[in-house]
Amino acid sequence: MKALENVEYKATSNACKLCSPLGASLVFRGIEKSVPLLHGSQGCSTYIRRYLISHFNEPVDIASSNFTEETAVFGGSANLILAVQNIIKQYDPKFIGVATTCLSETIGDDVPMILSDYHKKNSGTKSPLIVSVSTPSYSGTHIDGFHGAVKAAVNSISAKEDLEAKHINLFPGMLSPADYRHIKEIFKDFGADHVMLPDYSQTLDGPLWSEYQKIPEGGTSIKQIISMGSAVASIEFGRILAEDESAGKLLQNRFKVPCHSLGLPIGVNETDVFFDAISKITGKPVPEKYIGERGRLIDSYVDGHKYVFEARAVVYGEEDLVVGLASFLSEIGVIPVLCATGGKSGHLKNKLCQVVEDFESRGIVTLEGVDFVDIGDAAKKLSPDFLIGNSKGYKTARELNRPLIRVGFPIHDRMGGARILHIGYKGAQQLFDTISNTIIASRQDASPVGYTYM
């Protein structure tokens, strides 16, 4: 055991990331009549289900091909086919999204080939569309799995069919059901047709059932995904994603659908860019309603600016979300003193420079590929006023004795994670009010007087 001398390796303690099949499962849950299937051991799918359930509070059925010891040795094709057949028998889906796990990747199962064999043997029978995506977790996080699944769906089924089509494609990234609903509302108010992938606004945030539903209603339909090749343009959210070979770029290369890569529309600046883009593509002006929303938002910025000015925030989470939040925070005068993520694209700092004014001179600390112990250590030195990110930062916030403003995913220690609105003027309004009120509340609590008027 001589080779062990190198002690540079460090464990990850309290990870600020999840694994890729989780992201892929989420996308497959946002496709109509679809069932996600993880090709690997039972545990991965059960843990991922449990995790998603605690955030969304909705049934999340994710099947597993259920490796055994023999599968691990002899390959997983028989299990995969059996799983597909059983899903068809039980759920009668129109779509099955297969995501690999570390295990099936490592033994080298050729999932596309197994599936195409299956299709050949079953041609003629009414079988669902099956799309697979490679999601080895040892080379990416849940966000990679998310974007990978979107791209896989587009790659395998989009086509250029309808030359008269007028719709816009939207690739929103991993947002909340409330965000998705808001995007749909915006397009509707613009009078612009759109196809959004994924769309789990209903499948993961629906009403109680009057009768049993094997697969909850909602989601992007297969027809819509096919039509994405005929769109007039694509919009994708995420400045980090912009560096990727994304679904939007695939459509641009293959079908000449122009792709607009925007930041996540959090805050006035980035939301303006989004509205401009729709305006430009459709030739229609921004609807009055949003001019009103924007006006009221800025009015509130002015009313509240003193409370938030130069407040110091620790921001963490998925890279694109961090960039979006940092952009918003800096436009209201909050300094995002620490921007941290478990992801490791290598683009975080560069993208932050684009949205945060005086990035360099403010000494903002950017950390990629870190865990919550690293974040806590860095934050301690920066005396933040609050933290903003998902529930996983709670322990750190508690140790620092600072409030945590919950956004993003996962939220599993509060109600309503699925209902948090981050984007658009309306989302910025909610974030602004929450942040100002959090700061006001901490000052009020700390004050010996306890003023009741502002």
Place this chain on the structure above:
Amino acid sequence: MATIAILKEREKQIYHKGEQAFDMTCEKKSLAGSVSQRACVFCGSRVVLYPIADALHLIHGPIGCASYTWDIRGALSSGPQLHRMSFSTDLKEKDIIFGGEKKLYGSLVRLIDKYSPNAAFVYATCIVGLIGDDVDSVCKRVSDEKGIPVLPVHSEGFKGTKKDGYKAACEAMAEIVGTGSTEGISPLSINIIGEFNIAGEAWTIQDYYERMGLEVVSVFTGDGRVERIKRSHGASLNVVQCSGSMTYLAEIMNKRYGIPYIRVSYFGIEDMSKALYDVAEHFEDHPSIMEKAQNIVREEIENIQPELKRYKKALSGKKAAVYVGGAFKVFSMIKALRSVGMDVVLAGSQTGNRDDYKLLREMCDDGTVIVDDANPLELSKYCIEKGADLFIGGVKERPIAYKLGIGFCDHNHERKLSLAGYSGMLNFAREVYSSVKSPVWKFAPGKKFS
């Protein structure tokens, strides 16, 4: 309404009492594609060892297994909180190709230096089993270098079911048992085994035994400490809760140290009282222990009876579905539910064996459905058909109940409410009551089936 069909391969894992001959199949690997509610071997190991609060728990594998199990258990510690951290070697592609031993070694050494734990558990997950890291020899080496027990836990997810994980955990712990001094341990002493101190339950139970005049040498693994485990072989009796998780350790201790064990349950008035009496009976040469047990039972029941009666009145005739991990828990739940006037219409577990299901059949009323390793579709189907008003399960079952407009109580390791002992029974009844009687169900559109 969409009909829910049962997969052919699963038909024998479902039994309708009173309608067919008992010929139930169980203890099978879950069927591919059936959306089992079960987790994996690793899950079993993690559940059992998690509460050992002064040990380092390092999960060797890619990040997922560690991320999803970060602090999800409700096991409390009265001291160190190291168990609530989630450590992972976070293997990357090059580790998969070249092996993860170096990374494991480096991570272990650094973590031990930083946190000074009294022992370390290294959980081997699926991928580690596959790439063939020699986890045992890395552990042995670090153990020699750092002077603490460093124990491999062979919990590769695909190598079996959750039960195999329990076994792996017991094997790891058995390495620590017997390494400490037993000096000063009273002959009137026990170990509490298979109790995980969810929401402080072990403290409640330990208090009863101490009031009976018994010394509790160690709790496995609730509020666990390495030092206590080391000397646990000095106890006269092992009291094992729950059939599944830790009987194996009790068996090992019986073989190695000749310590007898008895099985008990702490849920519900009936089982709790029986547990205290059974333990007292073991020490029959000391009749004062039985006397004290009787006093405890009388006092405690007197305390909770008035409030309990009120709930019973409100809950009488309501129907419950129970689907939890271990079968033993189902038995206790059925008794506890009956004591508040409720009927059980669906009962099942993830890991029951043939004997468990036989016993379950005997306990259940005609018309009850018994399921092994069920999935969301089956659970929904029988809840609807049987008109359940309440579902008892874990977080994964919660949305199934809620979507159908059915009350729900968490009875898993994730809960934050103590359900053990007499005070726990009251908590349980209160929770069932507050769920079943909540006015919100009136808004549920599907309530026509109740």
